[in-house]
Amino acid sequence: ELWYAAYWVVTQSVRWSPVRRCTFRDRLTARYGDRLPGVDIFVCTADPLSEPPSLVISTILSVMAYNYPAEKLSVYLSDDGGSVLTFYAMWEASLFAKHWLPFCKRYNIEPRSPAAYFSESYQDLCTPKEWSFIKDMYDEMTERIDTAVISRKIPEEIRSNHKGFYEWNPEITSKNHQPIVQVLIDGKDQKGVDSEGNVLPTLVYMAREKRPQHHHNFKAGAMNALIRVSSVISNSPVIMNVDCDMYSNNNDTIRDALCFFLDEEMGHKIGFVQYPQNYNNMTKNNLYGNSLHVINEVEMGGMDSLGGPLYVGTGCFHRREILCGKRFTKDYQEDWNGGIKGRIQDTSIGEIEEKAKSLATCTYEHDTQWGDEIGLKYGCPVEDVITGLAIHCRGWESVYSNPTRPAFMGLGPTTLAQTLLQHKRWSEGSFSIFLSKYCPFLFGHGKTNLRHQMGYCIYGLWAPNSLPTLYYVVIPSLALLKGIPLFPKVMIHNMRKMSPCLHVFSIKTNEVFTCPSDYESMDRTLHICLLCEEHVQPI
Ligand SMILES: O=c1ccn([C@@H]2O[C@H](COP(=O)(O)OP(=O)(O)O[C@H]3O[C@H](CO)[C@@H](O)[C@H](O)[C@H]3O)[C@@H](O)[C@H]2O)c(=O)[nH]1
């Protein structure tokens, strides 16, 4: 009970003053018009078997279709599986996008992930003929991709369509291959247009170099490689990242996030804007509590009032500079016009790809600050949380945005086994942060306020919290079964002696009884006090 009392105090830090934010996107458009900044979107995938390429490209297509000027948007996929099957799916997606994007924009459909959109029945925004035309095209594409994944090969005639396929040879495995960077759609190229002649977002496939003797640092390593690769292709000042199983469910999310970054009063303090992780595959009655309701609806909003929510690894917008280690200063001004606009004369896309590959090698980060002061931090299963904490400690704030229509939808665990695995990883990771030099109380000391540090610790203490919980579940039940009283009797009698006005309780009839200290004079026909097992009388 002492533990619970202490943990309660820690949790109250974030429950005291939650905030809920709302944005005015139309005003952003009115004020900034076409002066909005460029945005780079990073999607990570790691394994074509557990993360099917046909689903990965649905996420890709959903973020390509944002309601945002296409020439300012670049989408990057990091494939840690280094799989030609994923590359093939991306190539198919680059062709399908030419029809999907104009379709989405013409009828303003939601959600813009084709898998999610077509899983719902026909919506009468467009004619049934157009709907079936696009749906057939999509179904045929997914069938081709799924067939390739099952047979694990790409048809020969397709290989000749894109030079990228020649990067793969029979010796390549997911753990041993050269860096691969392929620009599938070059938004700055005259030919990068959709079926109606509109510009398409830039689309890039990257598989960083993998060698058995080099540690690859999981998703953080992939994200850092993407930061460098994108810096020579688009170099946009804003970076958004999503996991490949989290599609965009709201086509205005970029504008929503920019409302915070471009805010005249507080925008210059904001390092990142975090969106909740929402899932669309939850079991009936949310059996294992996987919808993260308390975190999404209470705790993240509470953290927001204390200095900012945690960075949880997906559905987050960062400023590039801040992700790269910049410290906050009061006179900080971001140059929103940054980024690579046109193509520097005489540089072909081939040369840019070669340059990008040299940034995605295993040895590039040796003897540099990458993984420590620059980019996402390495060496922890929940690298995103310490990365966010470091950003807060460098003086930046963050913002939690939770619009009514969820910004992202993903696949959460549904079975007990998946849930246990997920929670074990999260609680283990957060506890190891708590015990490391990144313990919020030590690392954040003097840099963030105490309540903010306590907020971070809610998750750090999840793992030790399991012990008293287990005790509470097991011991009282056993005691009840054995008929052993839970509270020592002698204590209650002592307390009775101290206080004249004792146990007040109600029974079924709603009559209130007291158990007076001078029970000698009590009417013996009345009820018995449940706590001290003495007779009581009505008041
Ligand atoms: O070596 C790796 C391992 C994973 N991933 C990608 O990282 C993402 C997250 O991995 P996943 O196995 O799905 O972990 P989850 O537990 O579902 O992820 C949650 O928890 C992680 C740790 O806090 C965060 O990084 C994630 O964003 C958050 O969604 C996925 O897109 C993976 O494809 C890589 O790119 N490379």
Ligand SMILES: [Mn+2]
């Ligand atoms: Mn996941």
